[in-house]
Amino acid sequence: MAPDTDFPKIEDETLKLRWSARVSLTSRILAVNIFALAMLAGGFFYLDSYRSRLIDSRLHAAVREAGFMAEALSTATPAARPALALRLADRSGARLRVYGADGALQLDSWRLAPPNYILRDPDEEAWQRHVARFMDRAIDFVVGADQPPPFHEPARDTADAWPLLREARQQQRIAAGLSRAPDSTPMITAASPLAAGGGLVVTANERAITRTVRAERFRLGVVLALIILVSVLLSLFLARTIVRPLRRLARAAVRVRLGRAREVVVPRLPSRRDEIGLLARAVSDMSQALRQRIDATEAFAADVTHELKNPLASLRSAADTLASVRDPDAQTQLLAIVQDDIRRLDRLITDIAEAARADAQLSRAKFEPIDLGQHLEKLIRNWEARQPDSGVRVAFARPRIGVAVVMGEPSRLVRVFENLLDNAVSFSPPGGVVRVLATQVDGDVVVRVEDEGPGVPAAQRDEIFRRFHSLRPEGEGFGRHSGLGLAIARTIVEAHDGTISAEDRTDGMAGASFVIRLPAVGAPQP
Structure with missing residues (x-):
């Protein structure tokens, strides 16, 4: 079935792009892949929740430890408390402060032994620590993490200087809180009342939490960086395999549009079996067809010029001579020549216009199912009514209804058979018979138009379908045919995915047989 060649003038809504219409294909490929990786980067949110769970776990542990320490110190004698406090501080890694009922400091583990943690000054640390803290702050800002208050040692170390101890x-009950050391590491503070009325304050710098979170973040960052690198490389590879050939095809199409079709070599990409390869070969075939059409147009223009010059030259010569001739017989002869040239010009111009319109009109035509049997019967009946005294009889074997159905444009196919019928009648002798047969063979509708003329020599069976090539019977009036009838017929038939050829008659008798093959409706298409 022939395709519908009536193309829409409005862009298909399903192919339109909205917001991404101005974004290059490479950028879109990268954006899609990077977006998928951004979802993986959400692992940093998981790390923030992981840190929160670590801190919550350490706060609960600090509450339990402070309770055990307070109970142990409450039951110990005043003399045994310093040694007990040192052991507890050594095992927990925390600083213990014991306050009396009056709020005065009675015991400090750091005064009994060297400090078991150090609050580092950020200004004195190496640049790597500054980078690490900057990354911590950046990620905390992205994930929206809450910042604990800064930790400050009281200027006057009394029980009232610790809000947690007052609470x-x-x-x-035991109270615990989170604060931030100068180097942004977590500080855990727990306070517990003592049985004698005093209180216990335990402070610990949980640097291990920061180190754990940074280690996990580093591992996740390395994995994410590797995945981003691989994804970007794969995206660039994909963009290269898609965008690069598309750009070459686009440049070639632009050069063809600018009228440089002969200079352009459109890449066919024979090694590619994907959609890009199909597009490349389709564009290449299209450019070759365009070149052939340009060549045909140039040749047609040259042939038209040549064919018009001959009758014009004859007409000019007759007109110039007619002005100086006084002999009536000579004038009559010259007027006959003028009339013949005018008829030839009229025939040429009509057929040239028909040939020029054939391709353009067929490219916009919508094909429909037509029964060639009915159209041929009507055509022959009209022809016999117009030419009752032609001396030639037309015999038509009417096929069954539905046998000779093809997809096509009715008026154009009728024009083909008109040309063939006129051609067959002109070559038939007086009293001859022109036979028209239509049938279906192997999925094709085959139409034969046979005459009883001299036939077509084998060497000229291709030449007769060329424009302005004329092989006319002897004695035919000058200028009656332009040599375009068979060329127009071939153009129309090929536009319907069919073929036309000149052959010998199937019955072995003298004469020519013009055979048209068109795909039948319902037959499998190549």
Whole structure:
């Protein structure tokens, strides 16, 4: 079935792009892949929740430890408390402060032994630590993490200087809180009331939490960086395999549009079996067809010029001579020549216009199912009514209804058979018979137009379908045919995915047989 060649003038809505219409294909490929990786980067949110769970776990542990320490110190004698406090501080890694009922500091583990943690000054650390803290702050900002208050040692170390201890003594329960050391590491503070009325304050620098989170973040960052690198490389490879050939095809199409079709070599990409390869070969075939059409147009223009010059030259010569001739017989002869040249010019111009319109009109035509049997019967009936005294009889074997159905444009196919019928009648002798047969063979509708003329020599069976090539019977009037009828017929038939050829008659008798083959409706298409 022939395709519908009536192309829409409005862009297909399904092919339109909205917001991404101005974004290059390479950028879109990269954006899609990077977006998928951005989803993986959400692992940093998981690390923030992981850190929160670590801190919550350490706060609960600090509450339990402070409770055990307070109970142990409450039951110990005043003389044994310093040694007990040192052991507890050594095992927990924390600093212990014991305050009396009056709020005065009675015991400090750092005064009994060297400090078991150090609050580092950020200004004195190496640049790597500054980079690490900057990354911590950046990620905390991205994930929206809450910042704990800074940790400050009290200027006057008393029980009232610790809000947590005041809260614990008032509510008679253990209280714990989180603060931030100068180097942004977590500080855990726990306070517990003592049985004698005093209080216990335990502070610990949980640098291990920061180190754990940074280590996990580093591993996740390395994995993410590797995945981003691989994804970008694969995206660039994909963009290269898609965008690069598309750009070459686009440049070639632009050069063809600018009228440089002969200079352009459109890459066919024979090694590619994907859609890009199909597109490349389609564009290459299209450019070759365009070149052939340009060549045909140039040749047609040259042939038209040549064919028009002959009758014009004859007409000019007759007109110039007619002005100086006084002999009536000579004038009559010259007027006959003028009339013949005018008829030839009229025939040429009509057929040239028909040939020029054939391709353009067929490219916009919508094909429909037509029964060639009915159209041929009507055509022959009209022809016999117009030419009752032609001396030639037309015999038509009417096929069954539905046998000779093809997809096509009715008026154009009728024009083909008109040309063939006129051609067959002109070559038939007086009293001859022109036979028209239509049938279906192997999925094709085959139409034969046979005459009883001299036939077509084998060497000229291809030449007769060329424009302005004329092989006319002897004695035919000058200028009656332009040599375009068979060329127009071939153009129309090939536009319907069919073929036309000149052959010998199938019955072995003298004469020519013009055979047209068109795909039948319902037959498998190549």
